[in-house]
Amino acid sequence: MKYIDLLGQHLKSDDVIDVLECDDLDVIYAFDRLHENQPDEYWVASKAEGVQMRFNEDQILDVLFFYIRPDEGFSTCQPDSLGVQLFDSRDAAREFASQSGLPVSEGEADFLGVHRKWIKIDFGPYLHHCEFRGGQLHQVTASLPTKAQEGGAPNA
Numbered sequence: 432m433k434y435i436d437l438l439g440q441h442l443k444s445d446d447v448i449d450v451l452e453c454d455d456l457d458v459i460y461a462f463d464r465l466h467e468n469q470p471d472e473y474w475v476a477s478k479a480e481g482v483q484m485r486f487n488e489d490q491i492l493d494v495l496f497f498y499i500r501p502d503e504g505f506s507t508c509q510p511d512s513l514g515v516q517l518f519d520s521r522d523a524a525r526e527f528a529s530q531s532g533l534p535v536s537e538g539e540a541d542f543l544g545v546h547r548k549w550i551k552i553d554f555g556p557y558l559h560h561c562e563f564r565g566g567q568l569h570q571v572t573a574s575l576p577t578k579a580q581e582g583g584a585p586n587a
Contacts, residue, residue, distance in 0.1 A: 433514025
């Protein structure tokens, strides 16, 4: 099973539990401590595998973070385990999206002292966000579209 296959699944689904048990991963519950009416979240981080998962207040996996380059204590992920397309450049991602007829958005900004360029491709079942730093793919984020997050996950 690829990580992308877990997107949209419930925290207590057999597939998610298998990953948690196989890698001996903890689930961190993040609740609204400041009374700002923020929804609860559940986080799972596998620093050794270079993957982080966020589950929404309904305990549905709605975001996957893949570390293509080591960062924030995360190792490089194994591309074969992801199940998502990786691109060498924004141009390559843009060309792929254009040829596939997929909607894209892109931009760039300086954030936390680092210049980042990004492109987001709407694959339909999920959004595919690629972040480039220094011309190299640095991180990929796969997330459920907002409609899927609000109305329940397609794979739940």
